[in-house]
Amino acid sequence: MTAEILDGKAFGAKIRARVADHVARLVADHDLRPGLAVVLVGEDPASQVYVRNKGIATKEAGMKSVEHKLPADTTEADLYALIDELNADPTIHGILVQFPVPDQLSERDIVARIDPAKDVDGLSVTNAGLLASGQRAMVSCTPLGCLMLLRETLGSLSGKDAVVIGRSNLVGKPMAQLLLRDSCTVTIAHSRTADIAETVRRADIVVAAVGRPRMVPGDWIKPGACVIDVGINRIPAPEKGEGKTRLVGDVDFDSAREVAGQITPVPGGVGPLTIACLLANTVTAACRINGLDEPEGLTA
Numbered sequence: 142m143t144a145e146i147l148d149g150k151a152f153g154a155k156i157r158a159r160v161a162d163h164v165a166r167l168v169a170d171h172d173l174r175p176g177l178a179v180v181l182v183g184e185d186p187a188s189q190v191y192v193r194n195k196g197i198a199t200k201e202a203g204m205k206s207v208e209h210k211l212p213a214d215t216t217e218a219d220l221y222a223l224i225d226e227l228n229a230d231p232t233i234h235g236i237l238v239q240f241p242v243p244d245q246l247s248e249r250d251i252v253a254r255i256d257p258a259k260d261v262d263g264l265s266v267t268n269a270g271l272l273a274s275g276q277r278a279m280v281s282c283t284p285l286g287c288l289m290l291l292r293e294t295l296g297s298l299s300g301k302d303a304v305v306i307g308r309s310n311l312v313g314k315p316m317a318q319l320l321l322r323d324s325c326t327v328t329i330a331h332s333r334t335a336d337i338a339e340t341v342r343r344a345d346i347v348v349a350a351v352g353r354p355r356m357v358p359g360d361w362i363k364p365g366a367c368v369i370d371v372g373i374n375r376i377p378a379p380e381k382g383e384g385k386t387r388l389v390g391d392v393d394f395d396s397a398r399e400v401a402g403q404i405t406p407v408p409g410g411v412g413p414l415t416i417a418c419l420l421a422n423t424v425t426a427a428c429r430i431n432g433l434d435e436p437e438g439l440t441a
């Protein structure tokens with residue numbers, strides 16, 4: 142079997158078109174233009190690219206985009222003063238502080254400072270708790286995108302065996318909660334899982350989110366399984382020339398594609414869904430904050 146390759150760029154574009162449609166309606170019917178503020182602390186080159194792409198995508202969808210670039214030595218007090226300002230700004234509905242942040246800052250404390258209603262990363266204790274208890278939450282963008290892609294690809298997920306490899310607050314844990322909510326039988330595997338190969342072999346759905354290049358070989362995959370590779374790992378690529386690098390996922394694509402039913406590539410799989418779902422979450426937040434109906438097709 143050779144797997145169907147799931148095109149994250151195309152699906153991301155579809156989500157973004159849906160977002161733009163909702164935005165146009167919110168502006169026309171309610172004079173409400175959703176606004177997203179992205180805060181970047183320091184000069185991490187990859188983060189600079191992601192933040193720029195978020196700004197471009199936000200404007201393309203017809204939303205207000207605000208970028209705050211702070212120096213690498215920004216203090217907690219200065220960052221919190223900015224977050225407080227954004228929390229109070231009625232034209233801003235989503236706030237995202239780009240991670241990683243420099244060492245003097247705590248990701249956990251930053252997230253706690255953001256109004257949970259504007260927490261478009263879904264990382265606050267409030268949103269994690271709402272999701273875990275089956276209530277309306279803001280859901281982290283990458284797992285939200287993975288869930289939308291799984292539903293689009295497989296239809297109902299009910300009764301399927303799903304394994305999430307990785308237990309981060311940003312991806313692994315919310316992904317497992319979303320799959321559980323769609324009535325999957327969910328296992329979270331991680332570095333201490335006793336027989337990870339056997340655990341993965343049982344799964345109809347594999348979501349790999351560990352950040353270890355090509356950790357999951359094809360012979361761990363159940364024939365026909367749907368494989369979602371969240372990993373974005375930069376590795377040396379001497380074949381492209383000295384000092385060159387390339388991106389690979391957490392799954393060994395070449396061997397896994399021979400076994401899987403469907404698989405996401407890296408790049409061009411899950412990555413583009415993260416930004417598309419950030420836009421979706423901003424629209425959702427704007428609707429909720431203003432007491433309007435949930436946007437259809439943009440929430441989990």
Ligand SMILES: Nc1nc2c(c(=O)[nH]1)N[C@@H](CN(C=O)c1ccc(C(=O)N[C@@H](CCC(=O)O)C(=O)O)cc1)CN2
Binds near residue numbers: 239241
């Ligand atoms: N506050 C947050 N920080 C970070 C998040 C996040 O969700 N919230 N996620 C990542 C970075 N990220 C978005 O912020 C992100 C990463 C990758 C992509 C993407 O489209 N990747 C492309 C490849 C890009 C490349 O060539 O380098 C792909 O996979 O096709 C989008 C967004 C960490 N920080």
Ligand SMILES: [Mg+2]
Binds near residue numbers: 240
């Ligand atoms: Mg981190």
